[in-house]
Amino acid sequence: GFISLDCGLPIEESPYDNEFNGLTFTSDSTFIQTGKSGRVHKDLNDVLSKQYLTLRYFPEGKRNCYSLDVKPDTKYLIAVSSVYGNYDGLNLDPNFDIYIGPNKWISINLKGRPNGTLDEIIHKSMSNSLDICLVKTGTTSPIISAIEIRPLRDNTYVSQSGSLRLSFRVYLNNSDGFIR
Numbered sequence: 001g002f003i004s005l006d007c008g009l010p011i012e013e014s015p016y017d018n019e020f021n022g023l024t025f026t027s028d029s030t031f032i033q034t035g036k037s038g039r040v041h042k043d044l045n046d047v048l049s050k051q052y053l054t055l056r057y058f059p060e061g062k063r064n065c066y067s068l069d070v071k072p073d074t075k076y077l078i079a080v081s082s083v084y085g086n087y088d089g090l091n092l093d094p095n096f097d098i099y100i101g102p103n104k105w106i107s108i109n110l111k112g113r114p115n116g117t118l119d120e121i122i123h124k125s126m127s128n129s130l131d132i133c134l135v136k137t138g139t140t141s142p143i144i145s146a147i148e149i150r151p152l153r154d155n156t157y158v159s160q161s162g163s164l165r166l167s168f169r170v171y172l173n174n175s176d177g178f179i180r
Contacts, residue, residue, distance in 0.1 A: 003068060003149040008037035008054035018050060025051050028147065032056070034064045038143075040085025051146040052083040052116065058134055059141045063099075065133040066147065070125045074151055078123055080132065081146040082108055083116030096142035099133040107137070116145065122152065 006014070006025040014027035035056040045053060058064040070076060078100070084093055093110040098119070106119050123130075130149075134142035 001071075001151040003147070004051075005031060005066075005147040006051045006054060007056040007144045007146055008035075008039070009051075010037065010054075016050065020049055023148075025146070028056060028066065031066045031068060032064065034058060034061060038087035040083060040087050041089075044083075044085050048083065048085070048115075052081060052085075055083065055085070055087060055143050055145045057087070057094075057141045057143045058136070061136075063133050063135050064142065065131045068130045068132065068147075068149065069128060070130045070149070071151070072125055072128050075122055075124045075154065076130070077120060077148075077150040077152055078130075078132070079118060079120045079146075079148040080144060081116060081118045081148075082110060082143050083145045084110045084113075084143060085116075087143075092140055094140040094143050096137050096140070097135040099131075099135055101131050101133075108142075110143075 002023065004023050004025045005028040007028045009025070009027040011027045011029050015024050017024050035058045038055050038057050040048065040053055040055065080098060095107070095109040095111070097107050098105045100121070100123055105121055108117055108119070110116065132147060134144060136142055
């Protein structure tokens with residue numbers, strides 16, 4: 001049930017296991033027919049996790065969509081990551097919108113975010129297909145580094161009115177490690 005896509009990853013480098021969490025990432029090339037592949041600046045190779053080293057950017061078209069197979073009537077945790085990493089050498093931080101199907105999820109502005117963004121939403125699928133769309137809103141091209149989708153139990157995060165977008169997350173502990 002997990003979907004972990006490394007966007008822009010060449011198909012011949014897919015799949016691979018992420019060293020940090022053991023998840024298997026695959027190339028996004030079979031889930032979208034548009035866009036071009038890019039790689040972040042080589043100075044970031046030792047700083048970022050592997051799934052953030054490549055990206056897909058969309059210089060053409062206003063709206064470009066991933067179409068993913070899901071189970072109807074199922075809740076999913078959807079996480080998208082966008083790391084610019086000056087892949088094009090222009091130092092122009094992108095801004096764009098992300099939609100789930102016809103509904104706007106979030107506006108992304110990568111200005112002042114050298115490590116990119118990670119945005120999450122809990123969304124209940126209504127059909128067997130889920131479209132995640134990047135929409136151009138200005139002069140820069142939309143980009144995406146990774147898409148991760150996890151099915152959830154029905155009794156997890158019960159909502160009266162649809163999707164739940166992450167507002168913030170706080171870790172309250174004294175350890176140096178991560179708590180999941």
